[in-house]
Amino acid sequence: MPATPVDRLIAYCKEIGCPFLEQEPLSRHTSFRIGGPARLFLQPHRTEQLAGLAEMVRESGLPWVVMGNGSNVLAADEGFPGVVIQMGPRFSAIELEGEGRLRCQAGASLAAVSRFSAENGLSGMEFACGIPGAVGGAVYMNAGAYGGEIAQRLLSVVQVAVPREGRPFLERIPADELDFSYRHSRYQSRELGDERVEIIAEAVFQLEPGDRENSLAKMEELLQSRREKQPLEYPSAGSTFKRPEGSYASLLIDQCGLKGLRVGGAQVSEKHAGFIVNLGGASCKDVEELIAVVQQRVREETGYLLLPEVRLLKNGWNLGL
């Protein structure tokens, strides 16, 4: 019997030593704890593996996506019928480059990056200590909090460019070519049927000399503020909606009396209206329905259109949600 595309990919992963999981529940890899199985879940751990792996994945003809820590992802109950390339914990080295520069692999968690910076007497990443994403996802989203955002500290990225045809290749891109704005980078526009896909492999941050104790104290203060304000006791994907111009999503949702509203196991958090939480056993469908109700009620009562910040993964990234 001829080998299937999945068999061929598995054989290739074995050949290059890339860890993989079959029919892996995405609920294990998303902070929402929601999502059915991915047909193949790849966990590359060396930069040199990436271009070849990306080529094999593209050539397989299967749908494929890249994921980081899954902290901004709502994955479908049916799962994903293709390949997920996880740039996560297995791809997470952090090293000092000198002159305040930090080189991080895409799967390094922001918590680890901010702690590593502080421990080495560098300041500038404290804002990121409580964001549960990895570096690649944070660049992709231009993640930010408490007045800081990734774009302010990013010098450059190393990425794998995966053209429609021809060999994928590694390239370094300076941060000023990444078209950053509020929770936006050029990577998000790339998905809209562009000529190539890009996988972030590494990022270099420019930090400034700081004081270890001051940085650690600042981080503890920010983490404490999160613990007080955010429903961290439940799985979620953080803020469900982007901040609309001229207001705040949580304020509008609260004004409409929607705190505590439930669909199945999904609830608009009673602690922070900007979060939808999984009370236990929530399905993707529950969350989608709740999002639609919140959007409709806020639109009717305030005129604001809330756009989701959370990314829906069905057969691919579903940008409209």
Ligand SMILES: Cc1cc2nc3c(=O)[nH]c(=O)nc-3n(C[C@H](O)[C@H](O)[C@H](O)COP(=O)(O)OP(=O)(O)OC[C@H]3O[C@@H](n4cnc5c(N)ncnc54)[C@H](O)[C@@H]3O)c2cc1C
């Ligand atoms: C409790 C909680 C609090 C949060 N607080 C904040 C906050 O304060 N500020 C904030 O900005 N966000 C916050 N978030 C949301 C989330 O942590 C961020 O959006 C984070 O940047 C997502 O990173 P990730 O690694 O989890 O990416 P994922 O969720 O895995 O992926 C997000 C997107 O990035 C793409 N991507 C990921 N890695 C790569 C890569 N290597 N190459 C190319 N594309 C990639 C994926 O394809 C996907 O489209 C919070 C989430 C939770 C659960």
